[in-house]
Amino acid sequence: MRLYTFWRSSAAYRVRIALNLKAIAFDSVSKFLLRADHRAPDYTALNPQGLIPALEDQGFVIGQSLAIIEYLDETHREPPLLPADARGRAVVRAMALGIACDIHPLNNLRVLNYLKGPLGQDAAGVERWYHHWIREGFVGLEELARRHSGDGRHLYGGAVTLADVCLVPQLYNARRFRCDLAAFPTLTAIGAALEALPAFAAARPEVQPDAD
Numbered sequence: 001m002r003l004y005t006f007w008r009s010s011a012a013y014r015v016r017i018a019l020n021l022k023a024i025a026f027d028s029v030s031k032f033l034l035r036a037d038h039r040a041p042d043y044t045a046l047n048p049q050g051l052i053p054a055l056e057d058q059g060f061v062i063g064q065s066l067a068i069i070e071y072l073d074e075t076h077r078e079p080p081l082l083p084a085d086a087r088g089r090a091v092v093r094a095m096a097l098g099i100a101c102d103i104h105p106l107n108n109l110r111v112l113n114y115l116k117g118p119l120g121q122d123a124a125g126v127e128r129w130y131h132h133w134i135r136e137g138f139v140g141l142e143e144l145a146r147r148h149s150g151d152g153r154h155l156y157g158g159a160v161t162l163a164d165v166c167l168v169p170q171l172y173n174a175r176r177f178r179c180d181l182a183a184f185p186t187l188t189a190i191g192a193a194l195e196a197l198p199a200f201a202a203a204r205p206e207v208q209p210d211a212d
């Protein structure tokens, strides 16, 4: 398999974690976001959405990190990243989508650039925006984690799920932008436990070959 990735892309970070959890070998093709490699014709020919990541599996190319991870989960069963029961799957997807749809897109590079450029926001204004949307999303997720974590080491039950795969990169982003996480002790404790797992540690942005 081949992953089109960028070391600091948190959506690519999710997919790296899933590939590592399932022990799937993959090549990385780095697309440097700040140079707009993701907008170049050779990449948009593969992934017309022009976003990182995309996964190529024997000529089949798919974008969107959650679609990629569910594809991997269906094609490589072990370990499963979704619970066996419908209600469990619904809760895990609700947590994962809360991050992937309700936090991450609001703080994406193109959104921050639009705030800085056409909307004329200074660095302080952009930082306020960033922190606001992390806080909004994490308040609900903290409560969901308190209700559904089985062991204080996973967002749901006692095994790694899609929700955990989304949490760690979002915590990375929050720290990168100096968000105060004191109000989210359950999320940070779960994040610390997950980050210690080899599959998560090997997916960290700083240890990727294209990290500068």
Ligand SMILES: N[C@@H](CCC(=O)N[C@@H](CS)C(=O)NCC(=O)O)C(=O)O
Binding pocket: 008, 009, 010, 011, 012, 033, 038, 050, 051, 052, 053, 063, 064, 065, 066, 100, 108, 109, 110, 111
């Ligand atoms: N919903 C997409 C989001 C993908 C995404 O936004 N990727 C970012 C990097 S984390 C990107 O390509 N940003 C480019 C930009 O904002 O111009 C997914 O989960 O894959």
